[in-house]
Amino acid sequence: MKQFRNNVIRAGLGALYFTGAHYLLRPIFAGVGAVFMLHHVRPPRDAEFQPNHHLEIAPEFLGTILAYLRARNIDIITMDEVHRRLIERNFSRRFACFTLDDGYRDNRDFALPVMREFDAPLTVYVASDFAEGAGRLWWVALEMVIAKASSIEVKIGNATNRLDTSTPAAKQAAFDRAHDWLRALPGEHDIQREISALCARHGVDESAICRELCMSWDELKPFANDPLVTIGAHTVTHCNLAKQTGDVAASEIATSRVRIESALQRPVLHLAYPYGDRIAAGPREFALAQAAGFKTAVTTRPGMIFPESADHLTALQRVSLNGNYQDERILPVLTSGAATAMWNGFRRIDAA
Numbered sequence: 001m002k003q004f005r006n007n008v009i010r011a012g013l014g015a016l017y018f019t020g021a022h023y024l025l026r027p028i029f030a031g032v033g034a035v036f037m038l039h040h041v042r043p044p045r046d047a048e049f050q051p052n053h054h055l056e057i058a059p060e061f062l063g064t065i066l067a068y069l070r071a072r073n074i075d076i077i078t079m080d081e082v083h084r085r086l087i088e089r090n091f092s093r094r095f096a097c098f099t100l101d102d103g104y105r106d107n108r109d110f111a112l113p114v115m116r117e118f119d120a121p122l123t124v125y126v127a128s129d130f131a132e133g134a135g136r137l138w139w140v141a142l143e144m145v146i147a148k149a150s151s152i153e154v155k156i157g158n159a160t161n162r163l164d165t166s167t168p169a170a171k172q173a174a175f176d177r178a179h180d181w182l183r184a185l186p187g188e189h190d191i192q193r194e195i196s197a198l199c200a201r202h203g204v205d206e207s208a209i210c211r212e213l214c215m216s217w218d219e220l221k222p223f224a225n226d227p228l229v230t231i232g233a234h235t236v237t238h239c240n241l242a243k244q245t246g247d248v249a250a251s252e253i254a255t256s257r258v259r260i261e262s263a264l265q266r267p268v269l270h271l272a273y274p275y276g277d278r279i280a281a282g283p284r285e286f287a288l289a290q291a292a293g294f295k296t297a298v299t300t301r302p303g304m305i306f307p308e309s310a311d312h313l314t315a316l317q318r319v320s321l322n323g324n325y326q327d328e329r330i331l332p333v334l335t336s337g338a339a340t341a342m343w344n345g346f347r348r349i350d351a352a
């Protein structure tokens with residue numbers, strides 16, 4: 001199913017490019033700017049089974065994007081500046097803003113040097129438990145279990161299913177199925193229980209994953225001091241906020257801010273919702289972010305920034321730089337807004 005959807009997107013992006021339709025759509029959907037969403041930036045790996053590959057782009061591709069934007073005289077600005085331009089209705093120049101979720105160490109090692117080459121700022125959204133070394137990156141744990149195993153057992157509904165994971169194709173199919181099953185479980189604890197059981201059974205050290213991939217507070221301190229870097233909040237545990245009670249969701253948002261501010265001794269004014277799609281962040285979360293005093297909050301709903309985004313500062317849409325589409329030819333399509341407009345059924349704002 002995921003492969004099918006990927007093919008459709010690829011055909012859609014390709015079709016938009018080759019027909020030139022993005023030029024026609026541009027006046028309506030290009031908006032005043034874009035907030036790009038990234039996760040990992042690191043050199044590509046060879047492994048055939050890379051189910052989380054959409055979450056990483058190569059440093060070279062980041063350079064290609066920055067060069068493309070610079071060549072078109074598009075301003076590359078901070079989230080503070082996005083906020084300022086929106087509330088002042090200052091849209092005399094088009095802009096792009098780069099945001100990276102989760103606080104991965106490769107953001108420092110591979111993204112920052114490229115951003116520096118172009119004197120371009122970036123915002124990194126940190127989940128405070130990840131910085132403590134106590135985060136649970138269950139999607140990486142699942143990848144590691146399936147990479148190692150030749151079959152896994154998962155309890156979907158009342159039935160125990162044995163999923164074949166003996167070949168790269170079988171591993172991908174099993175990952176997609178297990179991923180969908182896990183995200184559909186009622187609570188964060190259910191996901192953690194199932195993942196812990198899988199890790200224990202297949203000898204994967206789950207607790208090492210976070211420390212291996214994410215910056216610690218000690219690493220974040222000098223990183224946050226770089227003039228190009230803004231640190232934002234990404235909740236405490238990286239939970240699906242919409243599935244929590246109001247009190248827990250409010251505390252996840254507010255406590256992550258307090259923890260980051262006290263560890264880094266600087267104000268944290270911008271938030272990204274974990275997962276960030278419709279089932280993880282809605283009007284209740286947008287109001288909670290506002291009540292917690294954030295100037296902006298970003299979702300993973302696809303879309304450009306429009307003048308009317310100023311009325312939805314805690315529900316800003318982003319343009320994903322998806323690792324499965326690292327092709328320079330899609331850049332005119334992405335920056336035209338045509339691709340995200342297509343996703344949204346040709347609505348400009350998706351904040352309901």
Ligand SMILES: [Zn+2]
Pocket residue numbers: 101102234238274275
């Ligand atoms: Zn995240």
